[in-house]
Amino acid sequence: MKAIVCVKQVPDTSGKVAYKPDGTLDRASMDVVTNPDDLNALEAALTLKDETGCEVVVISMGPDPAEGMLRELLARGADRAILVSGREFGGSDTFATSQILAAAVNRVGLGPDDIVFCGRQAIDGDTAQVGPQIAEKLHLPQVSYAAEIKKDGNKLTVKRMLEDGFMMLSVETPCLITCIKELNQPRYMNIKGIFECYDKRIERFDYEALKDDPLIETDTIGLKGSPTNVFKAFTPPLKGAGAMLNGDDAAAKLASILAEKHLI
């Protein structure tokens, strides 16, 4: 039995953000972090490992530095780490990414008891698409927005959040689940894991390793092949500064403005 977790290294959009003189985002200045929802996905897998002793395999598509993140995930308790990396994969949109990751899952091998965990969405794109698209490509049933997972044999009962409530769903393995923050509290790296993680090998799947998988359409991967293209990227302007209210009676001034405008 395996729990396969798809993870992404992302710029920390919650931290300090710098812009280049031309107004575009200075990505190099941003810290990189493991995508937060993906840590919930890993925690779901590690919880399963605690309960059943299953193997936890993490897969990430990204450039070489993502290897550092994968080691941290080993230090949190993952057993195997795979970096899917290749020039051909660069610039992939969600459609392209999902076929590459689906092919990588295929290569790892998906057994009847296995579960694929993804984070709901990544904080750089916020699309929430890659999980469901991997599921479609692998013909797996999917449950997104999972806030609770109970496992009984190969049957899972999942609480799936909606804006106005939730659904209780039942699904059998193999399946794919996308995880949200409410699902669990990701564990920290542990010291033993930290001192062992550099003894483990990070496996690498490059284009050569995956290109013969039937899921890979060579003309819909990478920047050129992706169905969606970025037509324009730009930064939104901030509204012009308004009036500052000063002095000890600032609150009183504000209240009278609100009253004048009939807003209170």
Next chain:
Amino acid sequence: MTDFSDYKGIWVFCEQRSGELMPTDFELVSEASRLAKEIGCKVTGVVLGNGMEAASKELGGYGADEVMVCDDPLLEVYTTDAYTKVLCDLVNEYKPEVLLMGATNIGRDLGPRCAARLHTGLTADATHLDVDTKEYIEFLRNASTIDVETVKLDEADRNLKMTRPAFGGHMMATIICPRFRPQMSTVRPGVMKRAAFDQAKADACQVIKPAFSITKEDIHVEVLSVEKAAKKMVDLIGANVVVSVGRGISKNVKEGLALAEKLADAMGGVVGASRAVVDAGWISSDHQVGQTGKTVHPKVYVALGISGAIQHVAGMQDSELIIAVNKNESAPIFGAADYGIVGDLFKVVPDLLKAIESERAAR
């Protein structure tokens, strides 16, 4: 270039929960109707459910020329498998040029699955849509820092330009899907303006009941129950006044939240929060305003102790009146505010509550 002449019309997948259409459906149909004028095509609302025929005609009142209704007990409650199958079969049969759906928790489950099956691209959480290039340039003039006079775009380009926030709202990206059809996008709820309802159009709206097939065997996920949240969800999107708190309450979280609630009560509003506050676990995520939260445009938006990261501003900048209270006079929030007070929210808010009371008493 691939010939897309078979693909015609704009479809809006209209989500229903418990047999009721969602507010987003009306927003999307209104927006689709605006786009249809640019393209010169029909707008079709697609409703999957059980006994949805009567309710679906309402979509006509917001601009749907026709509605396609698939009624079946297996479609009463949303399942990924059933909805994906029926919707994709219809798309393959009727070939719409554009397929839109609300970026709700369900739309964001269904959309990507359908796009993968239909072999096309999908834009997530669009906040603006254009077909006409001139219109798009006008949009850039207001919504970007780009000098539009220097932008050269092909005016004959008829691709749907789907604009969405990226990098936590620090950037906007316009996405196109030139090589595949339909062009798909999920659209952020609360962003598109709902048109005025037209009863005559609703009455004239055609209902089509297409053939489709769905069986139990198609569905691999069983719905055990559907529960409405016990506590009322915060209706940020519909609120007239939103009083939001940020990291500035960290000195005393309990009191900070209590003050925000008092102010919201005094102004007839609800409490919102920045991402930092939600991430810290001080308030539940349904209060979150901003790129990863909700987009609001209330009459009055009050930002208490919020620094004003662009990701937050993206979710509230269209509010009619923005008031910011922050200790730091150089906080970016003041750049987005109509009125700003530099000060400690723990002092300003009690002052403001008193002042509101005396304003009321004076009248």
Next chain:
Amino acid sequence: MDFSFTKQQQMAQKMYREFAENEVKPLAKKVDAEEYFPIETVKKMAKLGMMGIYFPKKYGGAGGDVLSYVMAVEEMSKVCATTGVILSAHTSLCAAPIYENGTEEQKMKYLPKLLSGEWLGAFGLTEPGAGTDAQGQQTVAVDAGDHWVLNGSKIFITNAGYADVFIVIAITGQVPDKRGRMTKEISAFIVERTFPGFSVGKPEDKMGIRGSSTCELIFEDCIVPKENMLGAKGRGFQLAMSSLDGGRIGIASQALGIAEGALAETITYTKERKQFGKSIADFQNTQFELAEMKARIDAAKFLVYNAAETKQRAMNGEKIRYSVEAAEAKLIASRTASDVTRRCLQLFGGYGYTRDYPIERMMRDAKITEIYEGTSEVQMMVISGAILR
């Protein structure tokens, strides 16, 4: 000296910071105000392998190194000095002496439980009449055939209220010294909390590190099995001194962390606090104060890390001692902690004197680092002893 951290050390530091920020910092005020021993934090640290960082996996340790341990005490102490000392006393003063002096049986019996954090450790040397003067010991262990009987008491014992295992120093007889004068023969014992005749007194009401459980240990005909003597009979004093060498590195790390934590709080505060229309960080007095504190902290940090690296070399089998390095680190780091916290509080002004900000707590916490596990004066005796030899 080479302080380029290994990748593991960098990763451990990142984990400690996340842990300290999310788990330790939120409790720090309560720990101080309510003299609350953060037992849940100890359990969490245990789960993460932090209670046995630099010990071999064979005994249940995490297989890390001394510097990684020092960083843990430092990072915890940045936000809560009580948590820092709990970790330090357990590791340096209980697990380390057993690892360094125990028989294989003792190690296999005690280390797995201590290093996994299932058991917490403590160390008992100080007595009401014997502080720096260890020869003034009064606690006596009498050989009763198949066991030892201990009588006496120890005071100011860190972790006492919650510890399961104690390293206890006691007199086992009289022996002639080099000049033939009779002196006390001192030995060390491993005492379990459940041994008959052992009890723990009330916690002290302290100025700082108020959550650390500092109590008296009382031995009333306490029965200790024969096999629980730690190290050779009569070698207890040397064992205690070498344990304190390690302990001082831990306390130096604690002091370093307190100073760093205070400086970080002060940097944030001086940027926010406005006077005369600008941030107080814009005033040159503030800038110079911050600059000097930073330089002093970095100087202390070099000494602390150097002591850790020297201990590591000793653990790796090199025939070297680290008493002087540890004494230097503790002397300078503890003085830096007291100095920096005092100056930081001054920059905070009136707000710093209130409990709305953590700075007054840090100032109170800092003082103990100049006192326990050997006062600053003792550290100077160690250092001068070495250079005047």
